[in-house]
Amino acid sequence: xxxxxxxxxxxxxxxxxxxxxxxxxxxxxxxxxxxxxxxxxxxxxxxxxxxxxxxxxxxxxxxxxxxxxxxxxxxxxxxxxxxxxxxxxxxxxxxxxxxxxxxxxxxxxxxxxxxxxxxxxxxxxxxxxxxxxxxxxxxxxxxxxxxxxxxxxxxxxxxxxxxxxxxxxxxxxxxxxxxxxxxxxxxxxxxxxxxxxxxxxxxxxxxxxxxxxxxxxxxxxxxxxxxxxxxxxx
Ligand SMILES: *Cc1c(COP(=O)(O)O)cnc(C)c1O
Numbered sequence: 002x003x004x005x006x007x008x009x010x011x012x013x014x015x016x017x018x019x020x021x022x023x024x025x026x027x028x029x030x031x032x033x034x035x036x037x038x039x040x041x042x043x044x045x046x047x048x049x050x051x052x053x054x055x056x057x058x059x060x061x062x063x064x065x066x067x068x069x070x071x072x073x074x075x076x077x078x079x080x081x082x083x084x085x086x087x088x089x090x091x092x093x094x095x096x097x098x099x100x101x102x103x104x105x106x107x108x109x110x111x112x113x114x115x116x117x118x119x120x121x122x123x124x125x126x127x128x129x130x131x132x133x134x135x136x137x138x139x140x141x142x143x144x145x146x147x148x149x150x151x152x153x154x155x156x157x158x159x160x161x162x163x164x165x166x167x168x169x170x171x172x173x174x175x176x177x178x179x180x181x182x183x184x185x186x187x188x189x190x191x192x193x194x195x196x197x198x199x200x201x202x203x204x205x206x207x208x209x210x211x212x213x214x215x216x217x218x219x220x221x222x223x224x225x226x227x228x229x230x231x232x233x234x235x
Contacts, residue, residue, distance in 0.1 A: 003046045003049070003050070004228070005043060005047050005050060005226065005227060006046065006047075006049065006050035008226050008227070008228075009047055009050040009051065009052055009226060010050070011225075012222060012225055012226055013032070015209065015210075015225075016030050016032060016209065016213070016220065019209060019210045019213035020213060022210070022213075022214065023213050023214040025213065030213050030217060030219065030220060031054065031218060031219045031220075032052065032219075032220060033054050033055070033056045033081055033083075033202070033219050033220065033221045033222065034047050034052045034054065034055050034056065034222060034223075034227070035055075035056040035057075035205075035221050035222060035223035035226075035227075036055050036056065036057060036066065036223070036227060037056070037058040037059065037062065037084070037223065037230070038062075038230045039223075039227045039230070041065075041066045041069040041070055043227050045070065045073070047226060047227070048070075048073055048078075053077045053078055053079060054078075054079040054081060055078075055079070055080055055081065056080075056081040056082075056083040056221055056223075057080065057081070057083065057084065057098075058082075058083055058084030058085075059084055060082070060084075060086075060090040060093050060094060063080065063082060063097070063098070064093055064097055067080055067097050079099040080097065080098045080099055080100070081098065081100040081101070081102060082094045082098045082100065082101045082102070082103065083101075083102045083103055083165075083202075083221060085103060085139065086101065086103050086104065086109055088108060088109060088112055091109060091112040091113050091116055092112075092116045094113065094124075095112075095113045095116035095117040095118070095124060096116065096117075096118060096121075098124070099122075099124070099125060100124070100125040100126070100127070100162070101113065101124060101125075101126050101127070102127040102129060102165040102202050102221075103127075103129045103139075103165065104126055104127070104128050104129065104153070105128065105129045105131075105139065105140050105141040105149075106141065106149070107148075107149060107152050110126070110149070110152065110153045110156060110159065111152075111156065113126070113159060114156035114157055114158050117158035117159065119158065123158050123159055124158060124159050124160070125160050125162050126153065126159050126160060126161055126162060127161075127162055127163045127164055127165040127200055127202050128141055128146065128149060128150065128153070128161070128163075128164055129164075129165045129166065130142075130146060130164050130165070130166050130179060130182065131143075131166075132166045132168055132175045132179050132182070133166075133168045133172050133174075133175040133178070134168070134169055139167065140166065140167075146182070146186070147186065147189065147190060150186055150190055150193065151190060154190075154193065160197065161193075161197070161198060162197065162198065162199060162200040163183065163198055163199060163200025164179055164183055164200070164201060164202070165201075165202035165203065166179045166202075166203050167205075168203075170207065170208070171208075173208065173212075173215065176201075176204070176208075176211060176212045176214075176215035176216070176217065177215045177216075179201060179203055179215075180201055180216035183198070183201060183216075186198070199218065200218050200219055201215075201216055201217050201218050201219070202217070202218075202221060203215070203217045203219075204217045204220035204221070205220070205221055205222060205223070205224075206222050206223060206224040206225035206226075209222065
């Protein structure tokens with residue numbers, strides 16, 4: 002078995018244990034494999050082990066791998082864009098990815114809606130929330146979030162699936178805060194339904210258990226699956 006396949010099986014066990022510890026249903030947490038900086042061969046190894054959803058942070062790098070791995074493309078394979086998204090890159094994301102987790106402002110959402118090809122299914126979208134770090138520029142503020150949700154709901158060719166956060170390391174309370182934010186939005190925004198607004202994208206290699214305990218439905222895992230990255234990617 003490849004090292005990546007071994008890591009994948011260990012991760013699946015880790016997630017299953019975290020679900021059980023948190024009294025969550027088995028299978029309620031999805032694993033997003035974060036392949037940034039890793040070669041297409043690493044993605045292929047994870048795919049061979051059974052992994053189907055992959056996350057990329059850089060548009061050019063992601064497009065390269067999507068092209069290299071075109072032979073894997075099938076109904077199950079999903080590419081998720083999880084990195085900072087500038088407006089000059091929205092078309093590439095709208096045309097080539099299945100999900101985006103890092104939408105934080107209206108202009109980006111509008112461009113994605115305009116640029117999503119109508120021949121493709123709607124682009125699945127999470128809004129990135131700046132849940133715990135006012136100094137960081139990444140993510141929409143809690144104050145701006147309701148208006149952004151309302152705007153995105155009205156846009157064509159997008160499906161608003163939930164919220165994403167990248168808290169400071171060790172700040173588990175941020176995960177609970179994001180879960181509460183989702184509940185508050187469901188209670189206050191007409192047209193938002195728990196069946197479709199069903200995603201909390203939170204938790205990484207070092208804190209997936211804390212995130213699952215707080216209600217994560219998708220953990221984004223790089224290092225624990227693919228090993229340490231050779232160069233900094235954040
Ligand atoms: C790199 C990255 C991850 C994965 O982090 P690991 O600690 O390697 O598991 C998850 N989410 C985002 C947004 C990232 O940039």
